[in-house]
Amino acid sequence: MFVRTKKVKTGGKTYEYYQIVKNTYKNGQSRQKVICTLGSVDDYDPEFADELADTLSEFTGKVTVLSSMDDCHHIWSKEYGSVYVLEKLWEELKLTDILSTYLQGRDFEFEVISAIKAMVFNRCIAAESKRSTFDWMNKDVHLPATEDLELHHLYRSLDFLIENKEKIENKIYDNLKNLFNLDVTVVFYDCSLIDMYGETPELIQYSRKGKPQALLSFVLSRDGLPISHNLLPGNTMDINTVIDAMQDLKKRYSIGKCIFVGDRGMVSREKLDALEDMNFDFIVGVKSNQWKEVKEEVLTTRGRYSKVSDNLKVKQKEIDGYRYIICYNPDQAERDRKIRESVIESLEEEIEGLDPDSKKAAELYGHKYKRRFLRKLKDGTLKIDRMQIRKDEKLDGKYILYTSTDEDELDKEEIASTYKKLSNIERSFRSLKSLQQMEPVYHHADRRIEAHVFICILAHLLERLMEKKFTKENLDMTAAKAFEHLSRMKLTKTELRDKKFLIRTDTTDEMNKVFKALHYQHPKRVQHITEG
Known part of the structure; x- marks a missing residue:
């Protein structure tokens, strides 16, 4: 339909009228049908068109007429793109179903899942304290399910979370296997010290760095997804955590033959023997002066290096059935x-x-x-x-790996590539916002510190799942960068006369790449609000 001006000659004069006309087709020919005459051009009253459109809006709900800009009010504008995508990832991992299982029979008067979700999302996007998170979720982002929460609800949700930590981790592990093809034929193990402030004597201890810290140990799958973690006193030596962590992994997840990958701080003959007793093969870094045979036999190994990549060459030396891989980075x-x-x-x-x-x-x-x-x-x-x-x-650019794997299982090039992935995962693990801004921790009870770390691990898991999808779709983008782009999508609550809408901003090319790689539809452009 369109508006046309109709000219009519009467008594030697020409009169002009506005008409709403619709094109129709009859017997293959186009004809114009007059829907409505709006009146003479000379006597046209714009308010008549407003009244007509307003009347039609009662039937369509899509037409709103503004007599002036005073009829249009923008109530608020909040970040939307990041939380929209995180909601999708959260539900894809079925975290709501997992938490709901352990909430059955619990008489909470508030939405525990919404509180946990808000804290996890905050670690991905803004990484603030719990008090600041409370302000953030109410003022800065569109999370309508959190509107009735109070600050103390966040702390009570932390208590619920840590009470059920192991059971929740187990369920997440099952979902990762079933939904995301989790690969645990290789597991990466690492530890990281976290600055702590508080008065609890258990976790906060003076570490090897001479600071009050706690020690976070974590296990990652072959593609870098966190599958378990533990928080220990800061004066715990990294090497003393390995066996307990791997025994716990075997017990909880019934993992069969598996390759343990750890850095130089995890190595001793005793620990490696214990790993083999548990049916773990291993790939570990060793120091150039750690064992006599490394200095006298391994580092003097003759022969040419074989190329793994432009910045990695390898050769190997076998001693007593174990292989040493000499790696060289030009x-x-x-x-x-x-x-x-x-x-x-x-x-x-x-x-x-x-x-x-x-x-x-x-x-x-x-x-x-x-x-x-x-x-x-x-x-x-x-x-x-x-x-x-x-x-x-003679040691410039060199490092030594020690492995119990058979050459038929992994050749020296694959050993080096697998170990290199540990350093890449460590770098990614510490660069992501959820963990980079984990510290310092100010909670004053062990259970709250442990729950805070669990929140950070859950946030990191969502980030890693996002990046895993990006890799699969050949999108070269980090989770942090994706959230930076998505944060520019805002949702505005707008009142047009007596009607209320939620209107999102347009997407950018970078946002479109993120949605395409994740296989998520864009959120609705306009949402009508019906308030009772």
């Missing part, structure tokens, strides 16, 4: 050389004419890295240790 070798040369150059200037009994001399010889290249003579004079420099030159 780029890292160049960085090692430049750092050492810079340190040596600085040291040569600092020790020239230096009084051997001075405070400066004592500081240099006690320095964590510089002392490596210093030699003290009988009179206390400091000299550059050229022999140590030559030893270090």
Whole structure:
């Protein structure tokens, strides 16, 4: 339909009228049918059209006529894109169903699941304290299910969460296997110290860094999804956590033969023997001076390297049925050389004419890295240790892996690639907002600290699931970057005369890439609000 001007000649004069006309087809020919005449052009009253449109809106619900801009009010505008996508991921993992299972028979007077969801989403998007999270969920984002929550409800939800931690983790593990093809033929294990503030004596202990901290240990699947975690006192040594964590994994998830991947801090002969007794193979990093055979046999291995990638070459040495993989990174070798040369150059200037009994001399010889290249003579004079420099030159860009796997199962190139994935996952794990901003933790009870960490782990799981989907669809984007793009989608509550709507902003090209990779439909452009 359209509006046309109809000219009519009468008594030698020409009159013009506005008409609403619709094109119709009859016998293959187009004809125009007059729907309504709005009146003479000269005498046209715009209010008549407003009244007509207003009357039609009672039937369609789609037409709203504004007499002036005073009829249009924007009540609020809130972030929408991020929470919309997180809601989809949350339900895809069936987290509501999991939490509902353990809420049965519990007489909570508030929406526990909504409170937990809000805290998890906040870790992904804004990472704030619980008090700030409460303000955020009410003022900054569109989470209508949280409207009736109070601040103390968040803390009570944390108590429920930690009471059921192991059972919830077990259910999540089952869903990851069934819905996301979880691969646990390889598991990555790591530990991270977290700064703590509080008065509880159990978790907050002075760590090897000399700070009040707790130790977070976590197990990741082959593709980096967190499947279990534990929080221990900060003075716990990383190596002492390995066996308990792997025994717990076997017991809870009935995992069969599996390859354990850990860094150099997880290694001792005793621990590796215990892992093999539990039917774990292992791939671990070892220090160049850790065992006698590493220094005398492994590092002197002759032969050419085989290429894994542009910045990784490998060769191997077998001793007593176990394999050592010598890894060489040319780029890292160049960085090692430049750092050492810079340190040596600085040291040569600092020790020239230096009084051997001075405070400066004592500081240099006690320095964590510089002392490596210093030699003290009988009179206390400091000299550059050229022999140590030559030893270090032979190690530039190299690191050693130790594995119990058979070559038929994984060749040396696959061993190196698998271990490299551990460092990539560690880097990703610590760079994501949910965990990067985990600390410092201010809760004053062990259970609250543990629950706070669990919230962070759940947030990280959603982020990793998002990134896993991105990888599958060849979208080179991190979860953090995706949330940055999605945060620009706002939802505005608008009143047009006596009608209320929720209207979202248009999507950008980057947002469209995210929705396409996740296979999610865009949220509705306009939602009509019916308030009782």
